[in-house]
Amino acid sequence: MATFHFDLVSPEKLAFSGEVDQVDIPGAEGDFGVLAGHAPVVAAIRPGILTVTTGGRHEKIIVLGGLAEVSEKGLTVLADVATSLDELDRVQFAETIAEMEENLKEHEGTELDQAIERLDHFKSIQHQLNATAMH
Amino acid sequence: MASLKDMRVRIASTKATQKITKAMQMVAASKLRRAQTAAEAARPYADKMSAVISNIASAAVGSPGAPVLLAGTGRDQVHLLLVCTGERGLSGAFNSSIVRLARERALALIAQGKEVKFFCVGRKGYEQLRRQFDKQIVEHMDLRSVRQLGFVNAEEIAKKVLARFDNGEFDVCTLFYSQFKSVIAQIPTAQQVIPLVIEEGGAANTTSYEYEPEEDEILTRLLPRNLAVQIFRALLENNASFYGAQMSAMDNATRNAGEMIRKQTLVYNRTRQAQITKELIEIISGAEAV
Numbered sequence: 001m002a003t004f005h006f007d008l009v010s011p012e013k014l015a016f017s018g019e020v021d022q023v024d025i026p027g028a029e030g031d032f033g034v035l036a037g038h039a040p041v042v043a044a045i046r047p048g049i050l051t052v053t054t055g056g057r058h059e060k061i062i063v064l065g066g067l068a069e070v071s072e073k074g075l076t077v078l079a080d081v082a083t084s085l086d087e088l089d090r091v092q093f094a095e096t097i098a099e100m101e102e103n104l105k106e107h108e109g110t111e112l113d114q115a116i117e118r119l120d121h122f123k124s125i126q127h128q129l130n131a132t133a134m135h
Numbered sequence: 136m137a138s139l140k141d142m143r144v145r146i147a148s149t150k151a152t153q154k155i156t157k158a159m160q161m162v163a164a165s166k167l168r169r170a171q172t173a174a175e176a177a178r179p180y181a182d183k184m185s186a187v188i189s190n191i192a193s194a195a196v197g198s199p200g201a202p203v204l205l206a207g208t209g210r211d212q213v214h215l216l217l218v219c220t221g222e223r224g225l226s227g228a229f230n231s232s233i234v235r236l237a238r239e240r241a242l243a244l245i246a247q248g249k250e251v252k253f254f255c256v257g258r259k260g261y262e263q264l265r266r267q268f269d270k271q272i273v274e275h276m277d278l279r280s281v282r283q284l285g286f287v288n289a290e291e292i293a294k295k296v297l298a299r300f301d302n303g304e305f306d307v308c309t310l311f312y313s314q315f316k317s318v319i320a321q322i323p324t325a326q327q328v329i330p331l332v333i334e335e336g337g338a339a340n341t342t343s344y345e346y347e348p349e350e351d352e353i354l355t356r357l358l359p360r361n362l363a364v365q366i367f368r369a370l371l372e373n374n375a376s377f378y379g380a381q382m383s384a385m386d387n388a389t390r391n392a393g394e395m396i397r398k399q400t401l402v403y404n405r406t407r408q409a410q411i412t413k414e415l416i417e418i419i420s421g422a423e424a425v
Contacts, residue, residue, distance in 0.1 A: 009180040011286040011367055012173075029347055042187065043347040044356055067357065069187055069344075076183055080360075 002036035005074030006052065008061065008082055015082040016061065022053040023075055025068050034068075034075050041070045047121035049085075049128055050077070060085045062125060090129065097122050139410070142403045146396060153392035159225065160385035167318070167378035173284070174315065174371040181368045188361055189333050190344070191354055202351070204358040207330030208306045213250045215273075215305035216241060217296065217328075219312040219369050220260030221377040222279045227384035229313060229321060229377055230259040236323040237311045241268065252305055256292060256370075273299070284374055289367030296366075297359055300329060312369035313376035319383055321376035328365050331358065 006023055008016035024033045026048025047064040066079040100119050107115045137145075192205055218237045220230045237260075241251045253272040255261035261275045274295060281288055296308060308329035314322045346353055 007179070007183075009183060011177055011180050011289075011364060013176045014179050027347060039345060040343065041345045041347060042191070042353060044353055067187065067353070069183070071344075078180060078183055078187070 003054075004034075004036040004038075007074070007076045008050075008063075008079060009076070010066075010079045010082040015079070015084075016052065018054070020052050020054045023077075024051040024053075025077070026050060026063070027068070034070055038070045038075070040072070041068075043068045045077070045079070047118065047125060049125060050079075062088060085129075088129075093122075093126065093129075097126060139403065139407060142399065142406065146399045146403060149392055149396050149399060153389055153396065156385045156388040156392060160382055160389060163378045163382040163385060167375060167382055170371070170375040170378050171315070174368075174375045177368055177371050181364050184357075184361055184364050188331070188354075188357055191346075191350055191357075192331070192333050202355050202358055204300075204329055204362070205331050205354070208303075210306045211249070213252065213305040213307075214244050215252045215254055215296070215299070215308045215329075217254045217292075217308060217310045217366070218256065218260045218264065219310070219366075219373050220255070220257035220263075221373065222258050222277070223377075224259060225384065226377055226381035227387075229380035229384075230257075231263065232321075232323045233311055233313050234260050234263045236325060237264070238267065240309070240311075240325060241271075254292075254296065254299075257373075273304070278370075284370055286363070286367050289370055290363045292366050293359065293363035296329075296362065310365060310369055312373045313380075315372045315375040315379060318379045321380055326365070326369070328362055331361065 003019040003021055006016065006018065006020045007014065022033055022035050024031060025043070026046050028044035028046045031048075032043070045063060045066045045068055048062075050061045050063050052059045052061065062081075062083045062085065063077065063079040064081040066077060069076045069078070097119070100115070100122065104112070104115055104119070216237050218233065220233050224230065237253075241253075244251050251268075251271055253264055253268055255264060255272060255275045256278065258277055258279060261272070264272060276292060276295075278284070278288060299305060300308070307327065310326045310328050312324055312326075314324045316322055
């Protein structure tokens, strides 16, 4: 299977770099998978779980929003925050969600909508995490 | 004339000072390495970000619906100077060279009849600017309690700047920081961040992308984020520059202290010998008199 180059960068570090088979991205307007030879695209990302497939091995990385760019050079994901599943502190993540729920009251109008949307994304990540933990 | 004991005390105190400056130099050297790695780690993100933005923006900049962060408010009456300096001194000319650049810019703008506001990040710059521009400083942020500089710090600053921009408090925002070239060279730099300046030549490699969601929506998401990225980069560059400046300043101080110890020891030995000779003469002449 053809591979392509994938870079995952967050402001603080280069989180992943290498040749991969497939990357599944949680796009703002729906998930999409990228294979070698994908058409050039720039897409916004919602907070979610990004799956990297290399030689039949899956690696899951949590990204909290950002931007994906596919060009002939490969795929680059600019993530606001990128944490691999093993590194994630679940307790802290739950605390973040609780804090966000707490802060909801302070928002108004469109800001409130955005906050709720973001909270939903976070909760769905948590749900997926718990689901995979049970297997 | 100082007594021998006084001189011994003085030499001891200079040696103590030298030990401190030497220790500071070594601490700065090790922190510099970490700061440099952090600055380098942040580079790919910032580079990619500006590449994507210039790609989209070069198309959007002429259109009437371009976001204000890109096109500007159409005026340049009120300028916000975002001055990033260090939290501590003992770093040679690091803080004052940034402040000098900002001050010169401010005075030039005032001379043109513009209004100037300051946003100080870092204690040192705030203290220096307060003397002259106390009333113009609209906000001051301390990063003293921050141990490891994270993106959240930059985001917080960006949020405050954007809130003021949305309130129409200023038209142009310029970022002042020190660019890290090498240990001995840090260049104070002014960079305009609002409205964004698109670098020429970025449009040369225009691949026709598909956008999801629409271009302008991506742009409106990206531009505030880019501000935070630019500030983050400035903070990291500043951090590396600070330790570089401190390292060379402390290296100088250590060398000066060494020189001083050498001179003081010389004077001390001469005085001691003179005194011994004097005492000998006294003894001999006393013996002769008997």
